[in-house]
Amino acid sequence: MTKLRAKVCTPQFLQTFKEKFDSEYYQLYKDRDRQAIEKLFASPAVYESNRVFFDFTPLIVKGNENFGIRNAKNIYSAFKDLTLTQASTEEFWFTMLNTYYLDYIFESMKANDKPEILKNMMFMGTTRAFFIQHLARAWWIGYRTYDESHQLNPWWLLDFMGTSDIHGKAYSLFASTFTNNKKIGLGIIEGVMLSQDHFKNIQYTYAYVDKYFNALGGVKILDVLTREQVRDMTVKLLEDVWTGEYPINAKDRKHIFLEQ
Structure with missing residues (x-):
């Protein structure tokens, strides 16, 4: 070497x-x-x-x-x-x-x-x-998506998130202060992955979930949440959006919903 x-x-x-x-x-x-x-x-x-x-x-x-x-x-x-x-x-x-x-x-x-x-x-x-910055961007996306707990493939969440426009998604999700806590970002990605039957794996979806957690951070300390809790909250949010129990405007619906 x-x-x-x-x-x-x-x-x-x-x-x-x-x-x-x-x-x-x-x-x-x-x-x-x-x-x-x-x-x-x-x-x-x-x-x-x-x-x-x-x-x-x-x-x-x-x-x-x-x-x-x-x-x-x-x-x-x-x-x-x-x-x-x-x-x-x-x-x-x-x-x-x-x-x-x-x-x-x-x-x-x-x-x-x-x-x-x-x-x-x-x-x-x-x-x-x-x-x-292009070199820093590559490192930080790698760091924020690397899942040491997944021994078979630590890159499994990056492989999912990065199928298209990885930089746009990373820009929307990881630039928020609360995702400085790595487990929160990993939980959100996994939650979106578990919701892919109804939601597009695009930047707009991550931005929508990010907006929800940003608002939640005003009334709840997000750092106390476990990764599993963040994952389940993301799944619940998107499930409620899909069923109409959580309000969403027509523009957001058009962007993030898979065609029915």
Whole structure:
């Protein structure tokens, strides 16, 4: 196995990069100027950390079959020993993407090379940050869906949730504060899976359930719930929606119900 050292930059380097991106650096990426970008990241402000990973795993670009699922499995597995604090560090993911994963950036830009698209790919920003930056997004989806209690296939919930638009679903579900508690997210996914006879496995369904738990969090401490309770509450909610016992507007009904 090939041993590689993870790279990270200083906060000052990242801040300066953001400030100069539009005026100086964007053109380097648009021109696919690998040499100039590599020189930029050869700065003393970019350094190797003590963190070691093995067997470089590439990110797969959009358009390849099940690319979101494969990226989540691969990146989380490659960096599984990261602490949550380390996995929350923008400097780490930004530097790794611009060094080891530079080919991914170039390949992705073939579909769209607008500055804002590239910024979303590289930077975390402030809103739902973990599920915007592409490398961090893969890791966090992997982390939030990995089910250690399911020994036969710890990825069984990701395999279900990720059958289409995994990033949209993750954006809707995992960006809520209450799903920082991993068991809540796992419980919701399993609840949706158990309700798939009547409900679509789409972003809108997860957003609808997310809205319910957000409202519930105003009157109940969600962290005290077990994963099984969250699963059963999700099933009960969707069952009541289906039978008409829980109110739902026509727009939501059209989006989340399977055709009858």
